[in-house]
Amino acid sequence: MRRRVFELRNAVLRQFAATLAVSSLVLLTGLGGASAQSGSPAPDQGKAATQPADAAKDAAQNQRRTDEFAEAAQVINGPAGNPECVWLGRRVVRLMWRDDLDTAFRHLDLYDRFGCPGGHIQAAFRCLTRFGAQIDPKIAETLDSRVHACWINPASQPQQAAAAASQPPAPTTGNSQAPQTAASPTPAASPSPAPQK
Numbered sequence: 102m103r104r105r106v107f108e109l110r111n112a113v114l115r116q117f118a119a120t121l122a123v124s125s126l127v128l129l130t131g132l133g134g135a136s137a138q139s140g141s142p143a144p145d146q147g148k149a150a151t152q153p154a155d156a157a158k159d160a161a162q163n164q165r166r167t168d169e170f171a172e173a174a175q176v177i178n179g180p181a182g183n184p185e186c187v188w189l190g191r192r193v194v195r196l197m198w199r200d201d202l203d204t205a206f207r208h209l210d211l212y213d214r215f216g217c218p219g220g221h222i223q224a225a226f227r228c229l230t231r232f233g234a235q236i237d238p239k240i241a242e243t244l245d246s247r248v249h250a251c252w253i254n255p256a257s258q259p260q261q262a263a264a265a266a267s268q269p270p271a272p273t274t275g276n277s278q279a280p281q282t283a284a285s286p287t288p289a290a291s292p293s294p295a296p297q298k
Contacts, residue, residue: 169249176253179218186217191248194225198236198244224255232259 170184180186189212196205213219228251229236237243250257 173253177221180216181218181221183215183217185215186212186221187252189215190217190222190225191252193222194229194252195244195248197226198229198248221252221255225251228255228257235259 173187174182193205193208232247236247
């Protein structure tokens with residue numbers, strides 16, 4: 102008899118737990134629907150107002166990129182001026198600047214696969230290191246514009262160094278000689294990869 106009472110009690114408790122779980126689920130679903138119908142604006146309404154501004158901003162950015170690729174093709178002779186080399190090369194230089202070397206090396210593999218010259222990356226990164234004091238890490242646009250400028254003209258110099266180099270050295274007295282600056286050699290272009298058979 103006792104056994105039947107325990108089985109009946111367990112069955113009643115299971116039924117009660119199942120009913121409680123289902124009713125809780127229905128209640129939570131009802132509350133979610135009621136809050137969706139409240140007077141708060143939907144997130145899609147706020148996005149609709151900002152979409153035209155974002156579309157214009159994206160169009161301007163795409164036009165700027167296209168202009169940069171066209172400028173690089175006009176200024177740089179050879180494969181370093183090809184759009185894929187410009188895009189990948191600038192990305193490699195930017196990643197190297199940010200110390201993301203693993204990702205930079207993966208991009209460098211792609212850069213080499215397209216037959217782009219590795220020496221141009223060296224020269225552009227060397228140029229970027231000369232401008233290190235002028236790059237604001239909080240503003241991404243300063244790094245991007247400097248990387249592009251160094252990609253177009255890897256021999257460019259910062260304003261202060263260029264002004265100091267253009268001035269004649271001061272006359273010295275005695276037997277001391279003025280130190281001579283060593284010009285950095287221009288890197289040789291890497292050979293194009295052999296076509297696969």
